[in-house]
Amino acid sequence: MTENLVIVESPAKAKTIEKFLGKDFTVVSSFGHIRDLSKNNLGVEVDKGFNPVYEVPDDKKKVVSELRKLAGQAGKVWIASDEDREGEAIAWHLISVLGLDPSSTRRIVFHEITKDAITRAVESPRQVDMNLVNAQQARRILDRLVGFEISPVLWKKVQPSLSAGRVQSVAVRLLVDREREIISFVADSAFRVTGAFEGTNREGAEVKLKAECPKKFGTEAEAESFLQQCSNASFAVENIVVKPGTRSPAPPFTTSTLQQEAWRKLGFSVAQTMSVAQKLYEAGKITYMRTDSTNLSSLALNTAREVITGEFGAKYSRTRQFKTHSRGAQEAHEAIRPTYFDKREASGSNNEKKLYELIWRRAIASQMADAEIEKTTVTIGMSSSPVNFTATGEVILFDGFLRVYTESYDSNAAEDEKTILPRVDRGMALVPSTITALQRFTTPPPRYTEASLVKKLEELGIGRPSTYAPIISTIQTRGYVAREDRPGEKRTVTQFTLSRGKITRSEKSEMAGKEKSKLFPRDIGMIVNDFLMANFPDIIDYNFTAGVEKEFDEIASGELEWDNMISRFYSPFHKSVDESLSTRARSTGARELGTDPESGLPVLVKMSRYGPVVQLGEASPDSKPRFANLRRDQLLETITLEEALALFALPRVIGTFEDEDMTVGIGKFGPYVKHAGKFYSLKKDVDDPYTITGERGMELIKEKREGDAQKIISEFGDIRVLNGRYGPYLVYDGDNYRIPKGTDPHKLTREECLAIIEKGGRTKSARKGRKK
């Protein structure tokens, strides 16, 4: 039918390209890889020179048969998969699966999606680069060998269904290592001295400025004695330094930086960012969202310049091309940018609008002029001590790209106020209105967020733009890590205040260690990590990927044979697999904490089949040990004997009500009171299961009963009219139904209810709940 068949990876790309190529070309998509190692076994014939056994997966059969049909009808076939290792392999698999002639099939690559670039690509076809394909095969085979040989060891030695891999195991290690740094961290404190000063400048104006003492004071005594010195001192401006400077915009987004900024600025999870970006891409609003390149096409540079000049003036425009710096970058695509810079807003959902605007701002800012700033540092000397105070201020002389975009950071560095200092003169006398010395604790290294973990992985060259979100999801579904909040702990800080010649000491409390949406390693993650550290230290070395990537590059350039590389890797690796199977005992993370002073029984914590437990006593023919689950915020590694024993305090009976016991415990869904076979949840942040009284238990039961009574509006046998969170609704046969607007639910009859049910209109939650 068609004269020319062009195959690309993405269907959205196919649509765009077809527009440029005209009638004689049909452009279709392979939807990524079409073939992979067979799924139900190793997929690599180790004893036959590591021969890969490829299969077309079930969900790709349709695409393949469609492509085969089209290729058979076409005069010429052009393969325009991406210009990287994976893209080259896709081209090779296509040739082999579709039964194409390698010498007449044309391999082309598009450097940007413009008519010019596409025409140029069509004019210079080449053949598939087998060295590059072999580099991909080596990558694929290595990942399969690592994943499919180590995971079964974990099933035998730790727990079923666990997994290990070149990427995920290092991701977990990063979190475990960081957690241990936090565990062993001992907070130190020092006093930070700040002063509020007043004076009159040469122009006779009253000025106020805040300054900080660069010297920190380790103890209360030192801090207090310094304030004493201050109270007897005179202060004067000793020096004023004005330094001009510039700030440059960040490069346009890659997948990783988009995920980071969407988290920091919009609070999107990594997966959410990708799914919103996918929508924008499919709608043609942004370029491809899985990329490691900061490159912009010449077309993009030109249109960005036009938009900036038009909107802000030529002074604000500065065309830049950014070098991609991330390790292992393959740069098959452009940076993430708006397809059309002159589209200021995107239609669609709120999240799509927000993400689009972020992408627009970042890309536009990257093509804007530097900001010019002036940083002023005022040094204030004191007569009674060589110690100084300094005040810093910043003035933006020309906003440049800042007009559009400011990058966010994870650390608290942003707390430093960027203030404008008042006019002061050298030698000018200053009087402190107050000087305070506030105790400040050092903080442990921060826990990772999803986005900061992606950033770290990218720095190590581990994982690819298309896999960042899946990795984050895998390590959570395996239970290795969990995204959680922690309330933190109160601690007391001391403060000295010097005011009107008098020093007062006061204490205030602050929250330490509060966490929001951070990744916490769980016990099973730590146990698996330790097992891998002991048995496969090379694989989870932070530089393992960088090392093998170097070899893949050598294969790609023809300097190294792929099977030699794999063979050299495999022999010692497989030996470690065998050794770990034969010599290692099961890993349970068991720790003996001591003996229970009350019963004299040994106390042990370990990973059980259903999660981490504390065990009191040992199993023997005539005695069964007692068990209690650890709380979510406890770790096998850090729990103390006292904390472990306290877990046995539940479940406990707190009294009787209507001749039945009220029992308090902590279940899957949190703390509860159990009474007459029914469960009543304790109020979060109000009730404590360890101290709750019988009286409060009765209150909770009565409250719930009252709520339930209000919940039921009317009942007609198997049909019930209920009051829900979103208003009244009908329940029948396990399904929920909306009540039409304007209907008084209290006046509904059975017949009217049946009519509503027959009309359908089940709610989403009903369908959801039905499966369970």
Add this chain to the structure above:
DNA sequence: CAGTGAGCGAGCTTCCGCTTGACTT
């Protein structure tokens, strides 16, 4: 929806990277 925690052994689990729907959960 608020439990379980032994041991045996059936049969299952698992990797990374490329790309979207399918499926209603």
